[in-house]
Amino acid sequence: xxxxxxxxxxxxxxxxxxxxxxxxxxxxxxxxxxxxxxxxxxxxxxxxxxxxxxxxxxxxxxxxxxxxxxxxxxxxxxxxxxxxxxxxxxxxxxxxxxxxx
Amino acid sequence: xxxxxxxxxxxxxxxxxxxxxxxxxxxxxxxxxxxxxxxxxxxxxxxxxxxxxxxxxxxxxxxxxxxxxxxxxxxxxxxxxxxxxxxxxxxxxxxxxxxxxxxxxxxxxxxxxxxxxxxxxxxxxxxxxxxxxxxxxxxxxxxxxxxxxxxxxxxxxxxxxxxxxxxxxxxxxxxxxxxxxxxxxxxxxxxxxxxxxxxxxxxxxxxxxxxxxxxxxxxxxxxxxxxxxxxxxxxxxxxxxxxxxxxxxxxxxxxxxxxxxxxxxxxxxxxxxxxxxxxxxxxxxxxxxxxxxxxxxxxxxxxxxxxxxxxxxxxxxxxxxxxxxxxxxxxxxxxxxxxxxxxxxxxxxxxxxxxxxxxxxxxxxxxxxxxxxxxxxxxxxxxxxxxxxxxxxxxxxxxxxxxxxxxxxxxxxxxxxxxxxxxxxxxxxxxxxxxxxxxxxxxxxxxxxxxxxxxxxxxxxxxxxxxxxxxxxxxxxxxxxxxxxxxxxxxxxxxxxxxxxxxxxxxxxxxxxxxxxxxxxxxxxxxxxxxxxxxxxxxxxxxxxxxxxxxxxxxxxxxxxxxxxxxxxxxxxxxxxxxxxxxxxxxxxxxxxxxxxxxxxxxxxxxxxxxxxxxxxxxxxxx
Numbered sequence: 001x002x003x004x005x006x007x008x009x010x011x012x013x014x015x016x017x018x019x020x021x022x023x024x025x026x027x028x029x030x031x032x033x034x035x036x037x038x039x040x041x042x043x044x045x046x047x048x049x050x051x052x053x054x055x056x057x058x059x060x061x062x063x064x065x066x067x068x069x070x071x072x073x074x075x076x077x078x079x080x081x082x083x084x085x086x087x088x089x090x091x092x093x094x095x096x097x098x099x100x101x
Numbered sequence: 102x103x104x105x106x107x108x109x110x111x112x113x114x115x116x117x118x119x120x121x122x123x124x125x126x127x128x129x130x131x132x133x134x135x136x137x138x139x140x141x142x143x144x145x146x147x148x149x150x151x152x153x154x155x156x157x158x159x160x161x162x163x164x165x166x167x168x169x170x171x172x173x174x175x176x177x178x179x180x181x182x183x184x185x186x187x188x189x190x191x192x193x194x195x196x197x198x199x200x201x202x203x204x205x206x207x208x209x210x211x212x213x214x215x216x217x218x219x220x221x222x223x224x225x226x227x228x229x230x231x232x233x234x235x236x237x238x239x240x241x242x243x244x245x246x247x248x249x250x251x252x253x254x255x256x257x258x259x260x261x262x263x264x265x266x267x268x269x270x271x272x273x274x275x276x277x278x279x280x281x282x283x284x285x286x287x288x289x290x291x292x293x294x295x296x297x298x299x300x301x302x303x304x305x306x307x308x309x310x311x312x313x314x315x316x317x318x319x320x321x322x323x324x325x326x327x328x329x330x331x332x333x334x335x336x337x338x339x340x341x342x343x344x345x346x347x348x349x350x351x352x353x354x355x356x357x358x359x360x361x362x363x364x365x366x367x368x369x370x371x372x373x374x375x376x377x378x379x380x381x382x383x384x385x386x387x388x389x390x391x392x393x394x395x396x397x398x399x400x401x402x403x404x405x406x407x408x409x410x411x412x413x414x415x416x417x418x419x420x421x422x423x424x425x426x427x428x429x430x431x432x433x434x435x436x437x438x439x440x441x442x443x444x445x446x447x448x449x450x451x452x453x454x455x456x457x458x459x460x461x462x463x464x465x466x467x468x469x470x471x472x473x474x475x476x477x478x479x480x481x482x483x484x485x486x487x488x489x490x491x492x493x494x495x496x497x498x499x500x501x502x503x504x505x506x507x508x509x510x511x512x513x514x515x516x517x518x519x520x521x522x523x524x525x526x527x528x529x530x531x532x533x534x535x536x537x538x539x540x541x542x543x544x545x546x547x548x549x550x551x552x553x554x555x556x557x558x559x560x561x562x563x564x565x566x567x568x569x570x571x572x573x574x575x576x577x578x579x580x581x582x583x584x585x586x587x588x589x590x591x592x593x594x595x596x597x598x599x600x601x602x603x604x605x606x607x608x609x610x611x612x613x614x615x616x617x618x619x620x621x622x623x624x625x626x627x628x629x630x631x632x633x634x635x636x637x638x639x640x641x642x643x644x645x646x647x648x649x650x651x652x653x654x655x656x657x658x659x660x661x662x663x664x665x666x667x668x669x670x671x672x673x674x675x676x677x678x679x680x681x682x683x684x685x686x687x688x689x690x691x692x693x694x695x696x697x698x699x700x701x702x703x704x705x706x707x708x709x710x711x712x713x714x715x716x717x718x719x720x721x722x723x724x
Contacts, residue, residue, distance in 0.1 A: 096702075099701045100701025
């Protein structure tokens, strides 16, 4: 065990926090999308680390599944971004405010 | 024999339905034979009625026929039963007999109309409903006929509905009758709550108990009597609900003759006769009210008739006046005499209307008597027949009207109603004046029509003259058989005790009145020959416009309608709308607090989700 579990979990937590903060703060749709991917990968890292530490294969399986689904999600998410760009002529997330009360 | 009764009532309905359905499929082929089918059905009805009347008359029999149960609610059940006694027989013969003659007349009168089948279908339907009204053994079934004839009257007044005024007249008749019908329904309900049945037989039986009734307020009894009479006021055109009848003359003339002179308008008188046991036993004050309204109507309609210039309007007001006479006779308890006058009036008024139709036909639609005059030379047959009707209505000796009118006057004295006698006598003189004026202006004197119109004058076809001839014969001799028949009808009705009877020799009274009437007639001929056209100003315009009653009642109705609609609008806009708006405003105020928080930014939503997730997490882990 080269790297202790706590380090791995800390890294995962930092990555997750950066992702969440990015989703909240950044104005650009594409960056927000990248931050969402960051959150996903933080979760993946946590899965792998815990699975490795406890010797449980389920964590590995979950990670591979998440990667597969994330690929599909990335395709859907990117196509939404392209559609948004062609409709609003803008990449700003604040232009998506139709639900304002 | 009961099934014959049903057949006689159903035949006109069947014929009406046949004509109605046939013309839907083949409008052309039916037009020629429609009149024959319609007339034949009424003729068969008439023969059946005559045969049955012949069977029941000597022995006072009653034919009953149970058609079936109409409705059953709990332990109350209503039967649709027909029955046929002397009173029904008299009216059934009248309706089917005069109905048949008027069908024949219509074949000539309506020969140029393209909707003959529709016309005869309505006319048959009318006869059917009228027979139901007469033959019904309970008030609800009578009411079916009552409303049915009302509908037919509406349909036939507005038969030429393309003319706006005629369609309006039809509606007016229908709506004014509604007022009376509403009262009749309420009276019927009160009567039911009292007697527990609406069969005429039960009501008569109940009335035998006599006054005073245990635990029943006399006011309630009088009220039932008055409410039922208000229904009769509508149908029989009594003051103030008479306003529809003069307008009803917008219909084809045979319709005016059959429905608005001879039969339907006498339905109210029939109901009074039918309910006579109840009135005599329980509602003497209501009966006095009946007499009062009858006398008032008789007199004031006669004064209006003197100043009318439309030939049909004169006859219409004359009808109102004569109906008042009948109602007056009912009100003083001379029921059989009232029915007698009903019958003779049906003969001569139908004749006069058909004569008027013949005159209008000859004058190519002209109805203004100021533009007629001297027609005697041009349409001889019509004028002779019209003069017979004239003689009957003013009561020249030995005519049918002479007998019946004299009997009413005599009954008025016999029962001690001196004031009513005075009014009725005045009305008789007024009748002589307006009828003489009508005949003088139409048939005597110099022609006032343009030469162009005069050249076009032609006598009516035989199909029109023939029914008039039959009616003329009935107007002359129709009173005689009834002189004995009415005595036997007299046993049928209850007798009203009278306090201050004045006994006077009937013949002396009759002849002195007759001489006075003839004197009035001769003076009127002289006056109207010299001065046929009355200037319409001052007092005469007051009479010609019906004392402004029509205008006032129409005006009052429209004011009421406007007030009603204003109130309804106020309620709708200021109450309902305001309440709904208030609700929606206040609720949206509440929701605005929440909706302000929704700024539409996805990142805010995401933050909320995370915050919520964290809170949940703390909550779950904390536990």
